[in-house]
Amino acid sequence: MGQGEFDHPQRSSNIHNENNMAKTGTKTKAAPKAAATGTKPRKAAPKRKTPAVKPPSGGPPSGGLVIVESPAKAKTISKYLGRGYRVMASVGHVKDLPKSGLGIDIEHDFAPEYVTIKGKEKILSGLRAAAREAEAVYLASDPDREGEAIAWHVAEAVRTGNKRIFRVLFNEITARGIERAMAVPTVVDMNRVNAQQARRVLDRLVGYQISPLLWQKVRYGLSAGRVQSVAIRLVCERERAIAAFVPEESWSIAALLRIEGEATTFWARLIKQAGQTLALHNEIEATAAVTALNWRSYAVSDIEKKERKQRPTAPFITSRLQQDAVRMLHFSPQRTMALAQQLYEGVELGAEGSVGLITYMRTDSVRISPDFQAETLDWIGREYGREYLPATPNFYRSKKAAQEAHEAIRPTSMAYPPDAVRAALATDQFRLYDLIWKRYVASQMAPAVLDVTRVDIAAGDFTFRATGSVIRFDGFRRVYMEGHEEGIKRESDEAESAESEDGLLPVLSVGQSLAAQEIRPKQHFTQPLPRYNEALLIHDLEEKGIGRPSTYAAILTTIQEREYAERREGRFHPTDLGVLVCDLLVENFPDVVDVGFTARMEDQLDQIEAGEAEWVQTLRDFYTPFSQTLAVAKTQMRNMKSEETPTDIPCEKCGLNLAIKWGRFGRYLACPGYPDCKNTKEFVETATGIQIVPKETLTNEICGTCGKPFAIKTGRFGRFMACTGYPECKTTKPIGTGVACRTADCTGAIVEKQSRTGKTFYSCNRYPECKFALWDRPVSRPCPACQAVYLVEKASRGGAVRVICADKACGYQEEAAVVGAGTA
Secondary structure, eight states: OOOTTTOOTTTSSSSOOOOOOSTTTOOOOOGGGGGGGGGOOOOOOOOOOOOOOOOOOOOOSEEEEEEEEHHHHHHHHHTOOOTTEEEOOOSSEEEEEESSSOOOTTTTTTTTOEETTTTTTHHHHHHHHHHHHSSSSEEEEOSSSSHHHHHHHHHHHHHOTTOEEEEEEOOOOOOOHHHHHHHHHHHOOOHHHHHHHHHHHHHHHHHHHHHHHHHHHTTTTTOOOOTTTHHHHHHHHHHHHHHHOOEEEEEEEEEEEEEEEOOOEEEEEEEEEEEEEEOOOSOOOOHHHHHHHHHHHOOOOOOEEEEEEEOOOBBOOOHHHHIIIIIIIIOOHHHHHHHHHHHOOOOGGGGOOOOBBBOOOOOOOOOHHHHHHHHHHHHHHHHHHHGGSSSSSSOOOOTOOOTTTTTOOOOOOOOOHHHHHHGSSSSHEEEEEEEOOOHHHHTTOOOOEEEEEEEEEEETTTEEEEEEEEEEGGGGTTTTOOOOOOOEEEOOOOOHOOOTTTOOOOOTTTTTTEEEEEEEEHHHHOOOOOOOOOOHHHHHHHHHHHOTTTHHHHHHHHHHTSSSSSTTTTTEEOOOHHHHHHHHHHOTTTTTTOHHHHHHHHHHHHHHHTTTSSSHHHHHHHHHHHHHHHHHHHHSSTTTTTOOEEEEEEEETTTOEEEEEEETEEEEEOOOTTTTOEEEEEEEETTTTHHHHHHHHHHHOOTTTOOOOOEEEEEEEEEEEEETTTTTOOEEEEEEEEEEEOOOOOOOOEEEEOOTTTTTEEEEETTTTTTOOSSOOSSSSOOTTOOOOEEEEEETSSSEEEEESTTTTOOEEEEEEEOOOOOO
């Protein structure tokens, strides 16, 4: 059975119970198969309370053992501590729930049964030995819930006698940050530990009790998760909304106006008629308006000029960093967090050694320490001039549930601007550091000042409007502009901005006469919400209160690894499997996949951390109704393995009509006469019905090995070309497209391939020398509009296919066939 929702061999979100870790390395007995839905309670087991790490007596000593999570972090910290300190790494978590069985004693306060992670026995042994010799132990795992859990694990594992054990929180791995943390050591925060324990148990209860149902009803190896299932529901619901969307038509009218007697022109947009907002619904209305305008005179009726201040945005929190890294750097959230971890733990800067360049990267707080803000303002004044300093230091308000003990993601020192450390950083490290640096510095700068001009032009009872703006003072824009989600690109025309290229309008005066040089109507259609990309999905998860900063990257990775969604051209498309699992969970576990319910659970975890709720009671409140729902689902959930959808396609072997069934690789056609008749077929759904995909299609291409014709076949890893002389001749090759590779100086050809997740794509046959690839099938003919050397096929979810120009700037498209997919 698989791990919980966000299990990781080095950093899974778990903690342990004191009664279950007295003996390091103790293995729990492998649970029987039935244990997937519960653990048999032990009658004599007493109720357990989470043991707290007792505060050490006296002040902190001047030496001891410091235990961190990663070796890289240990290396950086070592250079800042004196000779009396030894720094070692736990390499993430040292305890975990067992891989087999639920690992939770539901009948006794949900007590977790933890075992030492495989391979960590030696690490624990070394930590114990070092702790015995140390004057004191400092637990310096990451400053979040998960880090607190690791600190508690390690404390219980290395505790001997009256050993003094401290907890220290390094928000930044710098001399200043380490000195401050070591000067005021604390103890393990048991509220934070309990919040993490509650999350861990919740995820295990959901994942380990719903997943076996999916194995039984759909296919082996599927998983359900408390948060991942909500995320895939969002993706599926967005896809359905797109499919159901009915576009509405509208028209706009723009006029290219010229000042009488001059050559200067500018665009204005028609907005009103007879003082009322004008809405043009169809071509007839637009044509009538254009006809009426052709006979009107134009004059400036009103001019409004005003100053507008544009204020900078707050420094990065985790979710905003992930979103902007997607938009501006094209980094996946997982890649972003890996790079940020490296920048936080320390990067080698030549003679200076390892230096932590940014503060802790898992945070939802926008707070900045006053002393570092003062340092920043001094740097801005020296670097850009006093005019770039705000009148008062900028202050940003964090959301209600933010952990204000943390700071926003910022540089650790103004002495390391990006260009100064560029040579020491890998390319992607530099790009992310540069983004963090600029966002932070801009957040502390003065606002930009823009002069905005709005001009209204009267043409009889019609009113046009033109706007223009010019930057009077660039302010924070000198350093950084926030990234924006593209979403669906709206149709644009000159009238939408009503600005000339430099953002300026000509000098005009009220009453001045103008001439209409051109009147241009344009048709528009409303657009559906865009499919989620990584930035949009993180944004919505955060807005809806689903997950926390440390979980977003894992959520997006999980729904793809489970094959519930796939990314095409950077957007999430739910797979047939994802839609099916989502529907089954919504039907049978409406609370578990309800956005509001999941958000409320996150709030309760925050309350546990704040000491306002008790973790065991929170679990009881969840599990009582959940266990009842689970019992009903076991008998009422649809069994997709036995469910069949009849068709009118006869089986050529026995005459019965084939039926659509679900299998390991998705939907396929099968004879209902199984096991007497084992006939199966692949199929595609089109607008005209179901079409069978032949298992072998002869081609005109001849095998160069034996001279027999090639055939297109379908195997476990997709379609391929194979010699019909098999098994005597085993020659195979990818399916060609007839399109030459477009990479400069490459002599290869584009062939059909299949990704690890089963998605068909097209790439150069000279890979890895040439890495040209695309998702859409290329068509071997030039574009009629721009003569681009090839076109591509674009398929919609409904099956319609358009053939479009490979050059997006061209815009040429034509209707093609209809396609769909199904696999046996």
